[in-house]
Amino acid sequence: MPFINKGFHAKRPTDGPHKLPPGQYETQDFPVLTAGPTPRINLANWEFRLEGLVENPVKWSWNEFNALPQQDFNPDIHCVTKWSKFDTKWRGVSLDTLLEHVQLQPEAEFVLAFSYGGYTTNLPLADLRNGQAFIGLQYEGKPLTPEHGGPARLVVPHLYFWKSAKWVQGLRLLGVNKPGFWEEAGYSMYGDPWKEQRYGSDDDDETDTSSLRL
Amino acid sequence: MSRLDWQIGTVAAITTDTPRVKTLTLSLPNWTAHRAGQHYDLRLSAPDGYQTERSYSIASPPEQTGEIALTVELIADGEVSGYLHEGVAVGDQLELRGPIGGYFVWPAGAPDAPLLLVAGGSGVVPLMAMLRHRQRAGLPSPAVLLFSIRTPEEVIYQQELEAMAQADPAFTLLLAYTRQAPAGWAGYHRRIDAAMLAEAVARLPGAPQCYVCGPTGLVESVATLLQAQGLPDEAIRTERFGPTGP
Numbered sequence: 026m027p028f029i030n031k032g033f034h035a036k037r038p039t040d041g042p043h044k045l046p047p048g049q050y051e052t053q054d055f056p057v058l059t060a061g062p063t064p065r066i067n068l069a070n071w072e073f074r075l076e077g078l079v080e081n082p083v084k085w086s087w088n089e090f091n092a093l094p095q096q097d098f099n100p101d102i103h104c105v106t107k108w109s110k111f112d113t114k115w116r117g118v119s120l121d122t123l124l125e126h127v128q129l130q131p132e133a134e135f136v137l138a139f140s141y142g143g144y145t146t147n148l149p150l151a152d153l154r155n156g157q158a159f160i161g162l163q164y165e166g167k168p169l170t171p172e173h174g175g176p177a178r179l180v181v182p183h184l185y186f187w188k189s190a191k192w193v194q195g196l197r198l199l200g201v202n203k204p205g206f207w208e209e210a211g212y213s214m215y216g217d218p219w220k221e222q223r224y225g226s227d228d229d230d231e232t233d234t235s236s237l238r239l
Numbered sequence: 240m241s242r243l244d245w246q247i248g249t250v251a252a253i254t255t256d257t258p259r260v261k262t263l264t265l266s267l268p269n270w271t272a273h274r275a276g277q278h279y280d281l282r283l284s285a286p287d288g289y290q291t292e293r294s295y296s297i298a299s300p301p302e303q304t305g306e307i308a309l310t311v312e313l314i315a316d317g318e319v320s321g322y323l324h325e326g327v328a329v330g331d332q333l334e335l336r337g338p339i340g341g342y343f344v345w346p347a348g349a350p351d352a353p354l355l356l357v358a359g360g361s362g363v364v365p366l367m368a369m370l371r372h373r374q375r376a377g378l379p380s381p382a383v384l385l386f387s388i389r390t391p392e393e394v395i396y397q398q399e400l401e402a403m404a405q406a407d408p409a410f411t412l413l414l415a416y417t418r419q420a421p422a423g424w425a426g427y428h429r430r431i432d433a434a435m436l437a438e439a440v441a442r443l444p445g446a447p448q449c450y451v452c453g454p455t456g457l458v459e460s461v462a463t464l465l466q467a468q469g470l471p472d473e474a475i476r477t478e479r480f481g482p483t484g485p
């Protein structure tokens with residue numbers, strides 16, 4: 026028999042077009058979660074790189090990056106700390122647009138996003154294509170603020186938000202799936218909110234996480 | 240059973256820390272020693288199948304075996320904190336899993352380094368686990384807790400913190416009241432600022448490891464001020480919870 030907390034009911038029924046993944050709650054706020062201080066980035070030195078298993082690594086300056094075609098995105102986002110936020114308003118560059126600039130080597134299957142401040146997170150390359158991911162430059166019509174990852178952050182709305190690396194500096198194409206910062210600490214290698222893949226032990230393939238420092 | 244499987248704990252005690260803060264002590268069938276600073280995930284299930292989860296830092300030290308203490312601040316209109324405050328009595332059961340979190344933990348890095356703990360409101364909870372662990376394990380790191388609260392009635396763990404500071408010359412408690420200070424108060428009566436942090440650092444014999452926890456605004460400003468005082472990013476660990484409002 027499933028466990029029930031007597032007298033407990035949802036406080037704010039969620040109906041309408043949006044759905045909450047299991048275990049999540051809706052917030053109107055935009056909470057900030059970061060392990061350390063917010064890096065301050067000088068736009069004059071900012072760069073974004075595509076490197077690793079590509080024939081021709083590329084590098085954009087801030088002005089070059091902003092000259093790329095931009096689009097509006099209105100995703101629902103889900104943080105592993107249990108909040109979800111519906112219909113957020115972003116403007117940025119689709120990963121499809123960026124990937125047009127490189128010739129991928131055939132083994133390139135995974136991506137390690139790396140950031141100013143040293144943060145990293147891993148994703149399958151397939152999860153960044155076909156309109157599923159973008160580099161966000163504006164939020165609610167304004168430049169993205171530093172505490173939310175400005176000047177630029179990766180946004181991959183269909184995965185828990187720690188995969189959407191703040192202060193992103195580039196993507197490294199890899200042939201193997203290499204854990205990033207939180208993944209090394211025991212968080213899921215994939216992070217599907219609909220399957221509640223919060224920690225390594227929630228992953229489908231039961232990868233051995235016994236050595237991790239969760 | 241792994242420590243990340245859900246288990247059902249039993250509420251063994253409930254204490255009222257402040258008008259808006261309660262501590263629930265839960266006895267766990269599968270208690271695992273935690274590291275100070277880690278949290279548990281708690282899951283509530285309604286009869287209609289609705290489930291929701293929140294994280295709560297462990298307030299108790301790893302020396303308190305078989306049970307954990309969670310200190311919960313009542314958030315206005317809060318779904319889970321409201322239920323934990325009003326719907327739960329001693330003997331009730333709650334579903335949870337943990338311990339979780341591999342970064343905001345102490346000791347870490349340089350285990351003997353002086354310790355600067357900075358808390359806003361319920362952000363003191365994981366820092367309290369560190370202080371209790373330090374005390375119970377007899378760890379030598381000199382420590383300062385700079386604790387920002389709005390009013391005298393909101394000081395969580397006040398008696399225990401004051402007793403700890405009395406008994407231990409290597410531990411300094413600095414309270415900063417942001418709205419109302421006690422009558423005759425000679426200490427800080429303002430938000431945490433650069434001067435306050437410099438004074439806190441100066442009470443320690445060397446460059447500290449810093450743990451900062453509280454609402455986003457406080458964490459953001461304290462971490463930036465600590466950076467500005469020349470502390471390296473690696474020495475500043477942050478955890479943000481509580482409403483993000485101004």
Ligand SMILES: Cc1cc2nc3c(=O)[nH]c(=O)nc-3n(C[C@H](O)[C@H](O)[C@H](O)COP(=O)(O)OP(=O)(O)OC[C@H]3O[C@@H](n4cnc5c(N)ncnc54)[C@H](O)[C@@H]3O)c2cc1C
Nearest residue numbers: 052056293294295296311312317318319320364480481482
């Ligand atoms: C790692 C971690 C450790 C935590 N440890 C503790 C702890 O030791 N003690 C404690 O009291 N709380 C702790 N929290 C916060 C806790 O998980 C809940 O967020 C809190 O109890 C509020 O939940 P609720 O269901 O009562 O409020 P909700 O019903 O979720 O929200 C009520 C209102 O407050 C806002 N709100 C509530 N919580 C947050 C938040 N965290 N960020 C942004 N907005 C919010 C919501 O947007 C909403 O408008 C921790 C959070 C994390 C991530």
